[in-house]
Amino acid sequence: MRSRLVLGSGSIGLPLLAEIRSDSDELIVVTDNDHQASALREDGIAVEIQDPTDRSVLDGLDIDPDTVAVTSDDPARNLAATIAAAERFPAAFVLAYAGADPTAAQLRELSSVADRVVDPAAAITDRLTQVVGGESSRVRQLQRVLRDLETMAIVTHDNPDPDAIASAVALGLLAERAGCETTLCYYGSISHQENRAFVNLLDYDLVELDPDEPAALDAFEGFALVDHSRPGVNDQLPSDLDIDIVIDHHPPRAPVEARFVDLRSGVGATSTLLVDYLRQFGVEIPEAVATGLLFGIRVDTKDFQREVSAVDFEAAAHLVSRTDMDVLQRIEDPSVSAETFSVIARAISNRTMEGSVLLSCVGKLSDRDALAQAADRLLDMEDVHATLVYGVLDGTIYASARARGADIDLGEVLRDAFGQIGSAGGHADMAGAQIALGVLDSIDDREESLHDIVTSVVTDRFLDAIESRSHRLLGTVYGDSAYGPEAVVGPLAESSEGDDSTGDDVDATSGTDSA
Numbered sequence: 058m059r060s061r062l063v064l065g066s067g068s069i070g071l072p073l074l075a076e077i078r079s080d081s082d083e084l085i086v087v088t089d090n091d092h093q094a095s096a097l098r099e100d101g102i103a104v105e106i107q108d109p110t111d112r113s114v115l116d117g118l119d120i121d122p123d124t125v126a127v128t129s130d131d132p133a134r135n136l137a138a139t140i141a142a143a144e145r146f147p148a149a150f151v152l153a154y155a156g157a158d159p160t161a162a163q164l165r166e167l168s169s170v171a172d173r174v175v176d177p178a179a180a181i182t183d184r185l186t187q188v189v190g191g192e193s194s195r196v197r198q199l200q201r202v203l204r205d206l207e208t209m210a211i212v213t214h215d216n217p218d219p220d221a222i223a224s225a226v227a228l229g230l231l232a233e234r235a236g237c238e239t240t241l242c243y244y245g246s247i248s249h250q251e252n253r254a255f256v257n258l259l260d261y262d263l264v265e266l267d268p269d270e271p272a273a274l275d276a277f278e279g280f281a282l283v284d285h286s287r288p289g290v291n292d293q294l295p296s297d298l299d300i301d302i303v304i305d306h307h308p309p310r311a312p313v314e315a316r317f318v319d320l321r322s323g324v325g326a327t328s329t330l331l332v333d334y335l336r337q338f339g340v341e342i343p344e345a346v347a348t349g350l351l352f353g354i355r356v357d358t359k360d361f362q363r364e365v366s367a368v369d370f371e372a373a374a375h376l377v378s379r380t381d382m383d384v385l386q387r388i389e390d391p392s393v394s395a396e397t398f399s400v401i402a403r404a405i406s407n408r409t410m411e412g413s414v415l416l417s418c419v420g421k422l423s424d425r426d427a428l429a430q431a432a433d434r435l436l437d438m439e440d441v442h443a444t445l446v447y448g449v450l451d452g453t454i455y456a457s458a459r460a461r462g463a464d465i466d467l468g469e470v471l472r473d474a475f476g477q478i479g480s481a482g483g484h485a486d487m488a489g490a491q492i493a494l495g496v497l498d499s500i501d502d503r504e505e506s507l508h509d510i511v512t513s514v515v516t517d518r519f520l521d522a523i524e525s526r527s528h529r530l531l532g533t534v535y536g537d538s539a540y541g542p543e544a545v546v547g548p549l550a551e552s553s554e555g556d557d558s559t560g561d562d563v564d565a566t567s568g569t570d571s572a
Contacts, residue, residue: 059083062122062146064109064138065129066093069154069175085120110137115145125151127171132156132163136170143170195319196337202301202317203235206279209301212266214285214292216245216425219255220326220357221284223349224304226261227331228283230346231338240277242266244293249426250397254388255352259345268293284327286313286320291482304330306357325365328353332372347379352388363486400427401434404446408435411520413442418512422450428457429489436461443467443523447515454479454492454511458519461486465526474522 060083086102087109088094094104107114109129125142127135132155139153153171155164155178168174203209211228213221222241229239241263247253256263266273274280274294281302282288286309289296300315306329308322321330328350335342342350354373358365361373403419410416415435422428425448432446436459443465447456456475458467467488471481479492494511 059124060120060122061085062087062118062120062125062142062149064088064125064127064142065134066090066097067128067130067154067156069128083120085118085122087114087118110134110141112141112145115141122146122149125149127151127153129154130157132159132167135159136163136167139167139171196334199231199302199317199319199334200235200338202279203232203237206232206237206301208238208240208277209279209281210240210242210274210277211281211283212292212294213241213243213283215243217243217247217252217263217284218353218356219252219349220328220353222247222252222256222261222263223346223353224283224327224331225263226346226349227328227335227342228281228302228304230340230343231331231334232281234338234340237279239281240264244268248424249429250394251388252426255349258384258388259349261345261349266293271295274298282315283331286318287311291480306330323366323368325361325363325369326354326357328357329366329369329372332375333368336375342376342379344379344381347376348381348384351376351380352385359487364484394424394427396424397427397430400424400448401431404431404435409516410441413440414520414523415441415444416516416519417444417446418508418515419446419448420508422448422455425450425455428455429459432457432459435459445515445519447511449494449511452494454490454494454515456490456492456515456519458483458488458490459486465523470519470522470526473525474518 063084063086066086066088084102085105086094086097087105087107088097089106089108091106094106097104105114105118109127125146127138127142129135129138135153135156139151142149143151150173151171152173152175153167155167155174155176159167159176164174164176209232211225211232213225217225221243225241229241232239241261242265243263244266246265247256247263255261279301280288280294280298281304282292282300283304284306285291286303286305286307287296288294288298288300301317303313303315303318303320304327305320306322306324306327307320309320313320319330324330332342332350332354351373354369354376355361357363358369361369400419400422404417407419408415408417415438417431417435419428419431428446428448432444435441435444435446442462443458443460445456445458447454449455456471458471460467466485468481468483468485471483471488471490475481475490475492479490481488481490483489492515
């Protein structure tokens with residue numbers, strides 16, 4: 058049972074008592090105000106009508122408080138009561154109200170004695186500083202853009218992961234408060250079992266856009282991009298589409314144009330940025346939104362192990378008490394499809410090693426998200442420091458890469474290897490790429506099977522890109538084949554300009570490689 062002692066009963070005394078009062082806690086008030094003492098007793102609060110600044114009065118109290126709150130309006134009396142309380146109850150946490158118009162000397166002395174000082178003037182100053190400061194300026198700018206739009210599409214990157222989805226949901230909540238009607242949109246699919254559970258259990262309403270029906274975009278007055286930063290790059294929007302809002306945590310590799318742009322690469326997840334906005338807008342975060350944002354942060358930071366910052370921890374701490382932990386557990390433990398196990402099995406069977414780099418072609422796919430899970434599993438093998446697992450789905454080669462340690466930046470490696478013939482991006486230890494099979498039409502030698510050609514192209518380009526950046530992973534110099542980096546510069550090379558700017562998430566938990 059906690060015990061609390063309140064000395065004095067000024068203007069903040071009664072509101073404080075209303076907040077801290079509990080039937081299970083011991084609470085005693087010491088005040089020399091007879092009128093307030095009577096009112097407190099009527100409310101069932103134990104009151105001693107004594108001078109709260111008198112040390113002998115404190116000596117006679119039958120209480121060993123965990124907390125002492127000094128709440129008079131008189132700065133001099135508060136200082137005296139705080140000194141007496143600190144001497145009498147050295148183990149207690151002493152919270153002191155500065156009172157009305159304290160002198161600088163009183164504040165200094167009070168701060169040297171109390172554990173925490175509440176100074177209204179300083180609090181108002183801090184609040185005003187926040188209001189006119191840079192962070193608040195960004196909030197006001199976002200608010201102006203939202204209020205200026207009646208309808209807006211919030212678009213995630215292709216095949217969205219939890220961070221992108223949760224960020225879109227949170228931005229939609231902010232837009233709703235500003236009077237802007239939003240639709241949460243994505244291209245591609247949400248196929249990974251964990252991502253499907255994420256959307257279904259939290260009852261998120263997302264709309265899949267069809268790239269063959271561009272007229273559907275005419276229904277929206279404005280557009281926002283979350284977790285990526287450029288239209289036509291890692292989404293299937295027209296590259297010349299005017300964008301109103303961009304919020305992303307990936308460093309841009311090309312200019313980003315929009316009415317409002319927030320690119321903060323110092324945080325581990327876009328969800329963290331949205332938590333910041335929700336807090337600054339004063340929005341009470343609903344349970345489903347908080348649960349999604351916390352999961353988005355955890356996935357993108359690999360449970361706070363990858364590219365995590367203090368701001369990510371602060372955002373997560375703010376969300377924890379608002380999160381449905383039972384639902385979160387159900388999201389994290391979905392059933393695994395037979396296709397996923399099949400892909401993992403083929404990845405194990407087909408693996409080859411070059412130094413500490415493991416490569417595996419799994420052939421035809423029906424679920425591209427299974428690649429990421431296979432790449433994760435194979436990274437657990439002994440003496441393996443990097444993995445690349447790839448396969449073919451709907452005329453496109455998809456690749457997922459993973460690494461441990463700081464020997465290589467996989468995002469840069471995949472951009473080097475496949476940026477000219479496809480699209481690639483990701484983080485230092487998690488990355489993905491995709492290459493249209495049509496690019497292989499530039500290869501004249503077709504004596505080998507298409508499977509062998511795909512294997513040679515992907516393997517040779519990947520290993521050459523690793524070798525150019527780090528010899529430690531390969532151990533020995535890897536020899537080029539007929540399908541090395543210079544052998545394939547097909548029709549996609551011209552259209553892939555800027556694809557290396559995506560830097561989008563490649564998360565181990567959700568298995569989504571967003572290249």
